[in-house]
């Protein structure tokens with residue numbers, strides 16, 4: 011079973027939880043331990059990603075350390091073609107749809123496409139849309155952020171990505187955002203969309219997670235909560251809000 015089939019099966023039973031690990035934030039050993047904890051509390055998938063600047067060595071070491079400890083899928087969400095490795099179960103082949111820099115929309119993807127196809131790594135087409143405040147990402151990737159009130163633009167981006175054939179649509183308010191995407195925006199997008207909706211950024215508590223889920227998110231991504239003490243319990247309560 012490949013990762014897409016795995017996720018399709020999981021989605022039949024409810025909301026999927028994804029743990030995002032940024033290799034730049036801890037040692038490879040610590041990343042492996044975080045991934046194991048995430049799996050133990052019920053996370054469905056480990057996503058490795060972050061902002062640009064990742065070295066090839068760090069990516070390879072972090073991936074190896076995580077892979078040794080977990081049995082759930084390990085997926086890579088690259089920000090560019092600067093670091094690649096093939097020990098992942100799949101790669102999110104993403105386009106940052108509201109970036110004003112073409113290399114985030116299609117350029118880096120084109121640089122790596124033939125290599126990826128030849129390596130026969132599973133690639134999952136994902137349309138990314140970054141919503142205010144778009145912490146760190148907005149500036150780094152020169153994004154024309156979708157305003158938190160502009161539900162119409164958000165839904166149009168999402169449906170455009172669906173019409174382009176993207177398998178999943180990922181709405182992100184940024185790494186470490188103070189608040190998640192507004193529930194009203196998630197509802198407005200979900201109403202128009204026929205493919206699964208991923209929501210991430212700013213989800214810190216069970217209340218946040220439940221609100222995002224009830225608004226219609228099919229998959230929920232959390233990253234920052236594993237960077238602080240007490241993360242096991244916090245993750246556990248988020249998981250119970252998503253899976254109850």
Ligand code: 1GP
Pocket residue numbers: 030182183184185186187209210211212213231232233234235
């Ligand atoms: C960012 O959606 C992810 O791409 C995770 O965001 O770090 O705020 O959980 P947080």
